[in-house]
Amino acid sequence: MFFFSEILKTKDVIISLALQDFKLRYAGNYLGIVWAFVGPLTTILILFFIFQFGFKASPSEGIPFILWLTSGMIPWFFITDAISSGSNSILDKPYLVKKVVFNVFTLPLIKLISAILIHSFFILIIVCLLVGFGYFPKIHWIQIFYYLFAAVTLILGITWITSALVVFIRDLVQMIGILLQFGFWLTPIIWSEKVMPEKYLIFLKLNPSYYIVQGYRDSLLFDIWFWEKPILTIYFWCVTFFIFFIGVVLFKKLRPHFADVL
Amino acid sequence: MTDIAIKVSNLFKVYRLYQSPKYRLLEAISFNRKKYHEDFYALHDINFEVRRGETVGIVGINGSGKSTLLKIITGVLTPSKGEVIANGSISSLLELGTGFNPELSGFENIFFFGLINGKQRSEVESNLDEIINFADIGQFIYQPIKSYSSGMFVRLAFACAINIYPEILIIDEALSVGDAKFQAKCFAKLNEMKKSGTTILFVSHSTEQIIIHCERAILLNYGKIIEIGEPRKIINVYLDLLFNKNKNSTQEDTLIKNNYIPNEVEKLEDLNLSFELRPFYNSSEHRWGDKAANISDFIFYQGGVKFPTTIKNNQKVYLKFKIEFIRDVQSPIFGLAVKTKEGITIYNTNSVLQNTIPEVLAKSGEIWIIEVQIHLNLSGGDFFISVGIASKSESGEVIPHDRRYDSIHLEMDIVNSFTGLVDLKAKIEKQ
Numbered sequence: 281m282f283f284f285s286e287i288l289k290t291k292d293v294i295i296s297l298a299l300q301d302f303k304l305r306y307a308g309n310y311l312g313i314v315w316a317f318v319g320p321l322t323t324i325l326i327l328f329f330i331f332q333f334g335f336k337a338s339p340s341e342g343i344p345f346i347l348w349l350t351s352g353m354i355p356w357f358f359i360t361d362a363i364s365s366g367s368n369s370i371l372d373k374p375y376l377v378k379k380v381v382f383n384v385f386t387l388p389l390i391k392l393i394s395a396i397l398i399h400s401f402f403i404l405i406i407v408c409l410l411v412g413f414g415y416f417p418k419i420h421w422i423q424i425f426y427y428l429f430a431a432v433t434l435i436l437g438i439t440w441i442t443s444a445l446v447v448f449i450r451d452l453v454q455m456i457g458i459l460l461q462f463g464f465w466l467t468p469i470i471w472s473e474k475v476m477p478e479k480y481l482i483f484l485k486l487n488p489s490y491y492i493v494q495g496y497r498d499s500l501l502f503d504i505w506f507w508e509k510p511i512l513t514i515y516f517w518c519v520t521f522f523i524f525f526i527g528v529v530l531f532k533k534l535r536p537h538f539a540d541v542l
Numbered sequence: 543m544t545d546i547a548i549k550v551s552n553l554f555k556v557y558r559l560y561q562s563p564k565y566r567l568l569e570a571i572s573f574n575r576k577k578y579h580e581d582f583y584a585l586h587d588i589n590f591e592v593r594r595g596e597t598v599g600i601v602g603i604n605g606s607g608k609s610t611l612l613k614i615i616t617g618v619l620t621p622s623k624g625e626v627i628a629n630g631s632i633s634s635l636l637e638l639g640t641g642f643n644p645e646l647s648g649f650e651n652i653f654f655f656g657l658i659n660g661k662q663r664s665e666v667e668s669n670l671d672e673i674i675n676f677a678d679i680g681q682f683i684y685q686p687i688k689s690y691s692s693g694m695f696v697r698l699a700f701a702c703a704i705n706i707y708p709e710i711l712i713i714d715e716a717l718s719v720g721d722a723k724f725q726a727k728c729f730a731k732l733n734e735m736k737k738s739g740t741t742i743l744f745v746s747h748s749t750e751q752i753i754i755h756c757e758r759a760i761l762l763n764y765g766k767i768i769e770i771g772e773p774r775k776i777i778n779v780y781l782d783l784l785f786n787k788n789k790n791s792t793q794e795d796t797l798i799k800n801n802y803i804p805n806e807v808e809k810l811e812d813l814n815l816s817f818e819l820r821p822f823y824n825s826s827e828h829r830w831g832d833k834a835a836n837i838s839d840f841i842f843y844q845g846g847v848k849f850p851t852t853i854k855n856n857q858k859v860y861l862k863f864k865i866e867f868i869r870d871v872q873s874p875i876f877g878l879a880v881k882t883k884e885g886i887t888i889y890n891t892n893s894v895l896q897n898t899i900p901e902v903l904a905k906s907g908e909i910w911i912i913e914v915q916i917h918l919n920l921s922g923g924d925f926f927i928s929v930g931i932a933s934k935s936e937s938g939e940v941i942p943h944d945r946r947y948d949s950i951h952l953e954m955d956i957v958n959s960f961t962g963l964v965d966l967k968a969k970i971e972k973q
Contacts, residue, residue, distance in 0.1 A: 381639035536620035
């Protein structure tokens, strides 16, 4: 696993580049990084009002709806943001591929770190919300780090695959966008898994993002430890490692061709 | 540490031309080795070595593979076959653009550049003033790079590239974008780096730059090395390639000898030796032509002295050339040029321009003697004379028979009354 040591060696570069990416995301906008929060918050508020006051039926399993909704939306925003920006990470920076010798393996990772920075603000927001609603910090909340790590591993594998493929097939960018929309509705984010008939639940659980979204809720709201769901945990890690492995192999195989096609 | 800075062996770069990018992907991930492409050899079996501290120029027409070669040496492109060994840290200016982020300001990019080249922020900070001063782009240093002109861009890029103190510096044409003043500054800096032992590899279309700055030059054509050697010689071959793509190959010496029928020998006086044995002969001349005629000998007189040890700038020079016609040549044209050691042509003329040789048929076997009188009002130092015999085809195209570029090497005596290249005989008087 040579590239892990490579990545460690260049960790300063990665961190600086991630910070720069974070700063540059909304460069040229007057409100700058504020947009990174306005977008997701608006979506949360819209959904909140529609369900709370429009449908007057919220699928919140006995928890204040806004908390239930936010705790599911936040990990999902992170997943979509990290996957879509990570997929473009190589297309984005041709000058690092074609003009200098740079370890392009780290490009998806840089986007991922920049997404984590935004995500951590949202975690702060949900924590504030929880405290505001009288939910005081519990030991279970610490699991957020575990689920974040799980998400990071999964996303890194996915973006190694997608970022490398996108260089050759630009259409994938559009496809990824559509797949992520599907993902939003196929994952129980604004609907409760309880409404799903028992026999279809297994299909729901095949989706690895289910594990993460549900994991956030389990940690923040339902006080469930991840080891209380051993089969799902084992399944998730098998899938994730498989994707990760494919990602590394594919990226390595396609990497020498990047400079030729970009 | 070895003495070799860069070693390139059996290097091939094959571009696969696909009908669409889809096929490239299919091939890259397929396991059955099915071919979806046509091969294009951008580089074909390249072998050379560059010694530590040497400056080597690469020349060639557009599309000859120069940039590809530099990119592979830098490590940006992966060779298809063969290998490149580079001993030492490399900094490169590839085409227009280094690893600059167009969204960031020039100032931020200096740090960015340092970062991806493995420099600590503090190291960059200590060089910051030097870089900014060298780039000398004023307030633009705080503007995003995307708003830069190509000149500003290369200024900043060059300033950054040299300030990370590489052991090997690779420059790809980039400098030609800068204005003359900046180029001069760059070359002064390059000379300084050269002295401190930096190995420099650069591509330029400026033949002068190659001759002045390089110890050796490499001529590439269609991905192959045509020749490696002394820059002046390589440049001459390159210029031929550039302007005479369809030149006839020179014929073998034996043929010339068989056809040699001396007549009018009595007129030849002292012209009975060969060009190559004369004192002023420059062995790194570049000679070509279809050999229908040969410039086979010459004599140089000044003040009644044959081949004087020093050539004075205020006295007329007589040159005599022996031309042997191997085949019939209609209306031969004799030409002569004087160049500096940097390859700048100071003077160029021929018998058509001067209307001095009648339009007659020179028959096979004839021998002509051409006399040239010339005032070499030149400054002290080295100069080169090129001579040639040619004729025009019916379609008006020039057919070179024997061209001997830089074949006569003149060492002009030092003159104290002026500096520069040519004595324009200015008289400064108080009235």
